[in-house]
Amino acid sequence: MDKNLRILIVDDFSTMRRIVKNLLGDLGFTNTAEADDGKTAWPMLQAGGFDFVVTDWNMPGMSGIDLLKAIRSDDKLKALPVLMVTAEAQRDQIIEAAKAGVNGYIIKPFTAVTLKEKLDKIFQRFEAAA
Amino acid sequence: MAAVVVNIGARSSERDVAPSIPDRAEYVNRLREILSALEADDQGLFESRLNQLMRLREDGLFVNLAKLTRELHQAVKDLNFDDRLQQLAGSEIPDACVRLDYVVKMGEDAAHKTLDVCDDSRALIDRLNGCVGSLDEIRDKLPTVAQLPIKGLTLANDIDRVEQSMREIGSALRNNFSTIAQAQEYQDLSGQVIRRVIALVHNIEGALIKLLKATSEGVRSPSTTSAGTPGDLAGPTVPGLASGGQSQQDADALLAELGF
Numbered sequence: 001m002d003k004n005l006r007i008l009i010v011d012d013f014s015t016m017r018r019i020v021k022n023l024l025g026d027l028g029f030t031n032t033a034e035a036d037d038g039k040t041a042w043p044m045l046q047a048g049g050f051d052f053v054v055t056d057w058n059m060p061g062m063s064g065i066d067l068l069k070a071i072r073s074d075d076k077l078k079a080l081p082v083l084m085v086t087a088e089a090q091r092d093q094i095i096e097a098a099k100a101g102v103n104g105y106i107i108k109p110f111t112a113v114t115l116k117e118k119l120d121k122i123f124q125r126f127e128a129a130a
Numbered sequence: 131m132a133a134v135v136v137n138i139g140a141r142s143s144e145r146d147v148a149p150s151i152p153d154r155a156e157y158v159n160r161l162r163e164i165l166s167a168l169e170a171d172d173q174g175l176f177e178s179r180l181n182q183l184m185r186l187r188e189d190g191l192f193v194n195l196a197k198l199t200r201e202l203h204q205a206v207k208d209l210n211f212d213d214r215l216q217q218l219a220g221s222e223i224p225d226a227c228v229r230l231d232y233v234v235k236m237g238e239d240a241a242h243k244t245l246d247v248c249d250d251s252r253a254l255i256d257r258l259n260g261c262v263g264s265l266d267e268i269r270d271k272l273p274t275v276a277q278l279p280i281k282g283l284t285l286a287n288d289i290d291r292v293e294q295s296m297r298e299i300g301s302a303l304r305n306n307f308s309t310i311a312q313a314q315e316y317q318d319l320s321g322q323v324i325r326r327v328i329a330l331v332h333n334i335e336g337a338l339i340k341l342l343k344a345t346s347e348g349v350r351s352p353s354t355t356s357a358g359t360p361g362d363l364a365g366p367t368v369p370g371l372a373s374g375g376q377s378q379q380d381a382d383a384l385l386a387e388l389g390f
Binding site for chain 2: 013014015018019022057058087088089090091093094095098105106107108110114
């Protein structure tokens with residue numbers, strides 16, 4: 001997989017953004033940018049150049065699920081892979097995210113191994129489709 | 131809370147009497163009066179007696195509320211905070227929010243401090259790898275010593291230099307581990323603050339249950355399932371709390387079922 005992928009990390013907690021950023025860095029993905037909620041992320045995504053989104057669910061302003069829905073209903077962005085990394089662990093929420101078109105779902109707290117596993121799975125599928 | 135106290139005060143002084151909670155005998159008397167008025171078809175008397183009874187009951191409610199508010203206030207005041215927390219802690223409920231904000235901030239500061247040190251340690255490990263590279267270079271030069279013994283001195287100097295670097299890196303890493311360990315001390319403080327807020331919440335809960343007992347037919351046991359309306363988020367799953375939260379394995383299985 002292309003380690004130069006540009007990844008947008010969306011989370012309202014700066015520490016969690018740093019942790020995700022470090023874990024991605026350990027996996028070789030260093031081309032990252034950060035946003036503190038969906039509202040901040042949206043214009044960044046609209047400006048283009050991102051290949052992947054890692055987002056939290058529960059954020060002020062615009063939640064991760066709303067961001068995911070906005071991405072899926074935008075002609076330019078609808079194919080963008082989205083990985084949800086969230087503390088929301090209710091069955092209904094996982095189903096809602098799946099229906100909204102999420103590509104992977106990680107429940108916090110999570111490990112580096114889980115992150116790698118989900119990323120690999122998403123990229124495998126994208127490479128198979130390409 | 132202050133608003134409730136003000137309302138009670140206004141209400142009591144309006145009546146200018148200290149209302150008491152009616153006892154059983156009083157209820158029986160008053161209900162008999164109401165019943166006889168009703169049987170005698172005296173609509174006016176019935177209405178006025180019924181209103182009196184209702185007012186009596188309402189006043190009882192406010193007496194209880196005032197009493198419980200005072201108790202709650204006292205309970206809040208009785209929470210003794212140690213000097214370090216005293217700066218932040220007041221003695222009222224809104225201060226619980228300040229204290230919890232402080233907990234959030236302490237946790238965040240500690241996390242950032244730890245992450246800073248991790249970044250620094252990564253750079254140190256890179257330097258350590260550089261040292262390994264330097265040692266390799268020195269090893270490659272060893273055969274030249276046989277031809278030119280003076281080279282041995284240069285190589286010994288090179289080894290000293292690398293050794294010095296490795297000692298520095300080792301000591302810096304040791305420092306970083308101490309910093310990481312020390313950054314965890316916030317757990318102690320935040321634990322204390324959270325416990326005090328939990329005690330406060332228990333006091334409020336107790337007071338509200340007393341209030342319910344005093345004013346309603348009985349206390350329904352609080353629902354243990356989350357009563358969130360659709361759209362509400364449950365937040366992190368807390369071990370020991372039945373919340374229906376899924377584990378990563380559950381989530382993976384569920385998504386696999388959905389064709390992921």
